[in-house]
Amino acid sequence: MKIARVAALRGSLRVRLLAGTVFWVAASLLVAGLSLDRLFRDHVAEQFYASLQSHLDQLTASFTVDEQGRAALSMALSDPRLSRPYAGLYWQIDHLAGDGSVVATGVLRSRSLWDSVLAVPADGLADGEMHRHRLAGPAGSTLGLVERSVRFEAAAAASAARWRLIVAADERLIAEPVARFSGALWLALGLLGCGLGLAVVVQVAVGLAPLRRLRVALGRVREGAAERLEGSFPVELMPLVEDFNGVLAHNGEIVERARTQAGNLAHALKTPLSVLANAAHGRQDEQSRMIAEQVALARRQVDYHLARAQAAAATHGAGARTLLAPVIAGLLRTMRRIHAGRPLALQVSVMPETLAFRGEVQDLQEMLGNVLDNACKWAAQRVDLAAQRDGEVLRITIDDDGSGLTAAQRDAVLGRGVRADERTPGSGLGLAIVDELARLYGGSVDLAVSPLHGLRVTLTLPAAA
Amino acid sequence: MRILVVEDEPTLNAQLVSSLRVAGYVVDSTDNGVDAHFMGDSEAFDAVVLDLGLPRMDGLTVLRKWRAGGRATPVLILTARDGWHEKVTGIDAGADDYLTKPFHMEELLARLRALIRRAGGHASAEIVCGPLLLDTRNGRVMVGGQVLALTGHEYRVLAYLIHHAGELVSRSELIEHIYAQDFDRDSNTVEVFIARLRKKLPPGLIETVRGLGYRLLERP
Numbered sequence: 001m002k003i004a005r006v007a008a009l010r011g012s013l014r015v016r017l018l019a020g021t022v023f024w025v026a027a028s029l030l031v032a033g034l035s036l037d038r039l040f041r042d043h044v045a046e047q048f049y050a051s052l053q054s055h056l057d058q059l060t061a062s063f064t065v066d067e068q069g070r071a072a073l074s075m076a077l078s079d080p081r082l083s084r085p086y087a088g089l090y091w092q093i094d095h096l097a098g099d100g101s102v103v104a105t106g107v108l109r110s111r112s113l114w115d116s117v118l119a120v121p122a123d124g125l126a127d128g129e130m131h132r133h134r135l136a137g138p139a140g141s142t143l144g145l146v147e148r149s150v151r152f153e154a155a156a157a158a159s160a161a162r163w164r165l166i167v168a169a170d171e172r173l174i175a176e177p178v179a180r181f182s183g184a185l186w187l188a189l190g191l192l193g194c195g196l197g198l199a200v201v202v203q204v205a206v207g208l209a210p211l212r213r214l215r216v217a218l219g220r221v222r223e224g225a226a227e228r229l230e231g232s233f234p235v236e237l238m239p240l241v242e243d244f245n246g247v248l249a250h251n252g253e254i255v256e257r258a259r260t261q262a263g264n265l266a267h268a269l270k271t272p273l274s275v276l277a278n279a280a281h282g283r284q285d286e287q288s289r290m291i292a293e294q295v296a297l298a299r300r301q302v303d304y305h306l307a308r309a310q311a312a313a314a315t316h317g318a319g320a321r322t323l324l325a326p327v328i329a330g331l332l333r334t335m336r337r338i339h340a341g342r343p344l345a346l347q348v349s350v351m352p353e354t355l356a357f358r359g360e361v362q363d364l365q366e367m368l369g370n371v372l373d374n375a376c377k378w379a380a381q382r383v384d385l386a387a388q389r390d391g392e393v394l395r396i397t398i399d400d401d402g403s404g405l406t407a408a409q410r411d412a413v414l415g416r417g418v419r420a421d422e423r424t425p426g427s428g429l430g431l432a433i434v435d436e437l438a439r440l441y442g443g444s445v446d447l448a449v450s451p452l453h454g455l456r457v458t459l460t461l462p463a464a465a
Numbered sequence: 466m467r468i469l470v471v472e473d474e475p476t477l478n479a480q481l482v483s484s485l486r487v488a489g490y491v492v493d494s495t496d497n498g499v500d501a502h503f504m505g506d507s508e509a510f511d512a513v514v515l516d517l518g519l520p521r522m523d524g525l526t527v528l529r530k531w532r533a534g535g536r537a538t539p540v541l542i543l544t545a546r547d548g549w550h551e552k553v554t555g556i557d558a559g560a561d562d563y564l565t566k567p568f569h570m571e572e573l574l575a576r577l578r579a580l581i582r583r584a585g586g587h588a589s590a591e592i593v594c595g596p597l598l599l600d601t602r603n604g605r606v607m608v609g610g611q612v613l614a615l616t617g618h619e620y621r622v623l624a625y626l627i628h629h630a631g632e633l634v635s636r637s638e639l640i641e642h643i644y645a646q647d648f649d650r651d652s653n654t655v656e657v658f659i660a661r662l663r664k665k666l667p668p669g670l671i672e673t674v675r676g677l678g679y680r681l682l683e684r685p
Contacts, residue, residue, distance in 0.1 A: 267518075270545035270566040271474045277567050278480040299567050303547070331549065334556040338563055341579040362550045369549025 013211070014204055021200040025193060033189045040181045041174070045144075048174045049132060052146045055079065055167040056130070059091050065152045069161055071095070071107050083111040086139050088170035092118050096149060096162040100124060107163075113138065118145070120166055125149045127162070134171070143168040210234050214241070221248065262309035266302045273299055307366075307433040321464040322364050324355040324387055324394070331369050335383075339376045346376070350386040357394060358464035359441050367437050370430035371398050371445075371457045378402030382452060393443065394463045400454035410447040410455075434459070466581060466624060467642045469513045470494040471501040471527070472543070473520055481514060484570045485577075489604040489620055493645050498522025505531050509641040510538050511581050511625075514573070517544040517555070525558045532559035539580035543568065578602060585628040594630040595683035596667055599623075613665055618643060622658045626671070626681040635678035 055077065062074045071093050081087035093108040106117035116138040125131055130148045137143035145168030152161055210233050220226040228245045273295050280291035332346050357364050375383045379400035387396040405413060414435045434457075435445045443461040450456035468485050472478040473496045485492045493508070495501050498519040505513060505527070517524035528540055539561045544551070547565035555563050561583075562576050578590065578601040585592075592599045598607040606613045606623055615623065621643040626634060639655050659679060663671055669685025 267545035271477055274567040275474065275476045275480060278477070278484070278570055281570060295567065306547075330553040330557065334549070334553045334563070337556045337561060338552075340561075340583060362548060365549040365553060369552065373549075 014208055017204045017207075018200060021204075022197055025196045025200070029189045029193045029196075033185060036185055037178075037182050040185075041178050044174050044177050044181075048144060048169065048171075049146060052144065052167045052169055053130065055089070055091065056146050056148055056165060059093075059165050059167060060148060060150060063093065063150065063163065063165060065161065065163070071163060073108065077110070081112060085112055085114040086141075087112045088141070088173060090118065090137070090143070090166075090168045092120075092166045092168070094120065094164040094166065096122075096164050098162065100149075100162070102164075118143070118166060118168060120145065120147060120164070125164065127151050135168075137168060137170065141170045141172065144171050144174070145169070210237055227252075259309060262306060266306035266309075269298070269302050273302070304433075308436065322357045322359060322361045324357055324364070324396075325351060325353050327357075327361060327364050327368065328385065328387070331365065331372055332385075334369070335372050335376050338373070342376075343381055344376055344379055344383060345381060346372075346383045346385070348385045348387075350388055352387070352389070355387055355389055355394060356464040358462040363437055363441070364461075367434045367459060367461075368396070368398075370434045371459065374430050375400040375402075375455070375457070379454060384452065389463050392463055394459075394461045396459040396461070398457045398459075399450035399452045401450070401452035402454035404449055404454045405447065413447065414445065431457070466511045466621060466628075467491040467493070467509070467645070468577065469501070469504055469508075469510045469538075471496075471498070471513065471519065471524065472516045473497065473518070474516075480570075481573075484574070485514075488574050489617060489624075490577075491621060491643055491645050496520070498524060498527045502527045502530055505536060505538060506534060509638065511584070511642060512539045512541065512577050514541050514543050514577070515560070517542060517546060517551075525555065528555075528558045528560060537584075539584045541573070541576055541580055543573070575602070581628070587628070592627055592630075594627050594681060595670065597623075597627060597670070599627045608667065615662075615665070618654075619658055619662055619665075622655070623662055623666075626679065630681045630683065633674055633678055633680050638678065 058077055059073075062077065064072050064074045066072055077091065079089060081089040082091065089110075090113045091110045092106050092113060094105045095103040095107045097103050100122060102122050105119065106113075109117065118135065118137065120133060120135065123131065125147065127149055130146055133145050133147065135143055135145065145166055147164055147166045149162050149164045152163070213231060214229065214233060214237060217226065217229045217231055221229060228248050229241050233241050276291055277295040277299075280288040280295065328348065328351065332348070335346055336344075372383065372385070375398050379402045382399075382401045384399040385396070387394060389395075413431050431445065431447075438445050438459060438461060441462055443459065446458040446460070448456045448458065466489070468490045470478060470481045470485065470492055472481060472494070475496065478494055478496060482492045482494050493504060493510070495504060496519075499521045501513075501515070501519065501524075502522060504510075515524045515528060519527070524542065524544070528542075531538065531540070540559065541562045541564060542555045542560045543564050543566065544555075545566045552563045561580050564573055564576060582590065582592065582601055590600065590602050592601065596608055599605075600607070601624075604620060604624075606615060606620070606627070613623075622639060625639060625642050636655050643655075643658075659671060659673075667685065670682055672680045672682055674680055
């Protein structure tokens with residue numbers, strides 16, 4: 001079950017197209033999203049540090065050391081966040097020894113640091129260099145900071161007075177815009193993805209619509225409603241459709257040729273069989289009897305297989321529609337002529353003019369001809385025919401007032417080569433052939449006792465509109 | 466009674482001709498459609514046995530041409546094509562009966578007899594004319610329950626007269642129906658047969674219409 005479903009999915013053009021496109025769209029959007037996110041994050045970080053640096057520059061510019069070697073600011077830094085406690089932006093000035101080791105941290109600090117001190121690890125910071133660091137800040141925050149060391153040569157007391165100037169900011173300043181951007185970005189990309197997915201579904205449906213029409217057209221051919229694939233298809237499908245129609249036509253030709261050849265073979269055999277039968281006839285010796293027997297056998301075989309070949313070649317009426325009335329009229333003319341020697345009344349009791357059989361005229365003639373001929377052979381003086389439509393099927397009943405058949409005979413007579421009575425000429429295949437043809441058309445032949453006391457044959461065949 | 470056999474298979478043609486001759490018919494035969502059409506159009510036959518698959522002109526065309534030309538000769542189609550489609554086509558082309566190969570010679574003979582009888586307006590296999598009874602099934606003529614002993618030619622002349630009882634039958638018509646085409650016809654022989662028949666039949670049944678021909682009467 002599961003395997004079948006997987007196979008069905010793999011075998012589906014729609015699923016393949018959908019899966020392929022959706023995969024690539026998703027992958028592209030993901031890569032684009034990640035790249036954009038990364039780019040933005042870098043950009044925000046750059047800006048963050050650039051702003052820190054500008055604060056540092058400002059700090060550096062206003063930093064002075066008095067004669068006693070005490071650090072001081074010539075003017076306050078302007079950013080209001082620096083004076084609000086734990087506002088997220090801080091500065092601090094550390095006093096370093098000449099070798100770079102920390103003498104005192106937090107010599108001067110921004111108001112915002114309140115009573116905490118940034119414990120920046122000592123590193124080999126050359127004069128004028130700027131470093132970046134990350135470290136834990138007040139109130140559990142993470143800070144990003146820039147530091148720079150300056151030296152005041154002019155200071156008298158300072159043997160080697162170096163100062164480390166630090167500006168730090170809460171990394172939330174990076175994380176918040178990045179998070180906002182990411183949210184918006186992924187939402188946009190998600191919407192884009194959904195839109196693309198929808199477009200793909202629509203495109204696949206629209207793109208595959210001709211295939212569905214092709215399937216419908218093919219179904220019509222299968223059902224016999226059309227002889228070839230009809231309708232216009234996209235240029236990409238046209239070669240396929242044309243080739244398929246070519247194959248259909250070729251197939252039809254092959255079937256027709258096979259049918260003709262089978263017919264020709266059978267007919268070519270019949271004349272020599274007649275000659276043989278006539279030569280053997282009327283002589284009493286063993287050999288002649290054997291020839292007569294074998295000829296009769298050969299004749300049955302030829303009849304049976306010829307009828308089968310014709311029935312098998314019946315194309316189930318690819319789109320064929322045969323009006324019942326003209327066929328029955330022709331057959332009745334023929335029956336009246338062939339059975340002219342007997343005083344038969346052939347009557348059609350019910351026969352709507354519009355009744356039509358969904359199949360080929362020859363096959364209908366063959367079925368009705370055999371049944372009618374049979375009825376005429378056995379009838380005492382009357383044969384009745386009635387045809388009616390019953391939903392999707394035609395029901396044609398043919399009654400005769402002959403001696404009829406027993407239940408056992410009725411069963412046997414539809415079997416191959418069984419003759420109900422050897423006296424009446426005919427190969428005894430008539431009803432068996434009718435049965436076979438009717439079944440090829442999805443119909444049936446039923447035998448019953450007629451109200452006229454003879455045999456009632458009911459042919460059930462597909463009706464055409 | 467004169468029959469035209471049209472069959473292109475030589476052996477079957479010969480079998481048909483000989484069986485029909487044994488049955489008492491005068492038989493002409495041909496193996497192609499063009500000759501068949503010409504013969505049927507120019508000679509008087511009582512019936513034609515016509516194959517459909519013929520060289521030069523197919524049987525249906527021959528039949529349609531005869532019918533179009535007003536020829537009403539009974540035609541029995543003898544063919545291997547046994548589909549009802551073909552039978553209907555054959556009957557609609559003007560055939561009077563249809564027999565498919567292979568066939569029993571008896572059936573062919575029976576159907577021919579029936580055709581000829583029906584063409585003469587007789588419904589039964591036995592045709593009664595006054596004291597005479599012609600049994601077409603076995604080719605016998607009875608007078609008062611006694612079988613008449615007749616030669617082949619005598620039978621043909623009498624049978625033709627019985628089929629056309631009461632009608633004037635010209636001498637040339639009789640000749641046409643009792644002799645095959647290639648036979649050296651001599652109208653005097655008809656008079657000989659008539660004379661012999663008169664001796665065998667109750668007197669006065671065969672009337673001579675001077676200068677025109679003969680007429681079979683129901684009673685003298």
